[in-house]
Amino acid sequence: MENNFLLCPKCKGILNVEENVVFSAKNKDGKAGLIFLHAHLGNYTVLRNPQFTFESGEQLTFYCPLCNTKLRSDKHKNLAQILMTDKMDILYHVYFSEIADEKSTYVLIGDNVEIYGQDSKNYIDFFNLSQSF
Numbered sequence: 001m002e003n004n005f006l007l008c009p010k011c012k013g014i015l016n017v018e019e020n021v022v023f024s025a026k027n028k029d030g031k032a033g034l035i036f037l038h039a040h041l042g043n044y045t046v047l048r049n050p051q052f053t054f055e056s057g058e059q060l061t062f063y064c065p066l067c068n069t070k071l072r073s074d075k076h077k078n079l080a081q082i083l084m085t086d087k088m089d090i091l092y093h094v095y096f097s098e099i100a101d102e103k104s105t106y107v108l109i110g111d112n113v114e115i116y117g118q119d120s121k122n123y124i125d126f127f128n129l130s131q132s133f
């Protein structure tokens with residue numbers, strides 16, 4: 001998965017720095033902080049400043065750190081959406097859960113979806129998979 005770029009869907013800014021994908025986020029109290037997700041899909045390592053606190057199961061709101069666009073998807077209110085390109089310049093839509101510690105990631109290209117994470121069944125019904133099989 002190296003050479004992939006993760007992009008803001010609005011400003012197309014590149015969000016990954018080496019293996020970190022950088023977001024600004026707010027917790028349920030509206031406190032803002034920076035959060036790093038892992039650039040490898042299916043790796044749920046999360047880095048944050050210890051002063052940016054949230055609890056497991058808490059919904060966060062993710063923003064592009066470059067243009068401040070809210071990244072919430074239109075598939076489900078618990079999912080954020082960004083773009084990914086690979087070295088062939090193919091564009092993928094990446095959806096991931098904004099719920100702290102919930103491991104669900106979906107990668108859409110055309111009618112196909114790749115699924116990652118032990119909690120991926122939570123939102124699978126919001127992706128139209130009928131054409132994938």
Ligand SMILES: [Zn+2]
Pocket residue numbers: 008009010011012013064065066067068069
């Ligand atoms: Zn942006």
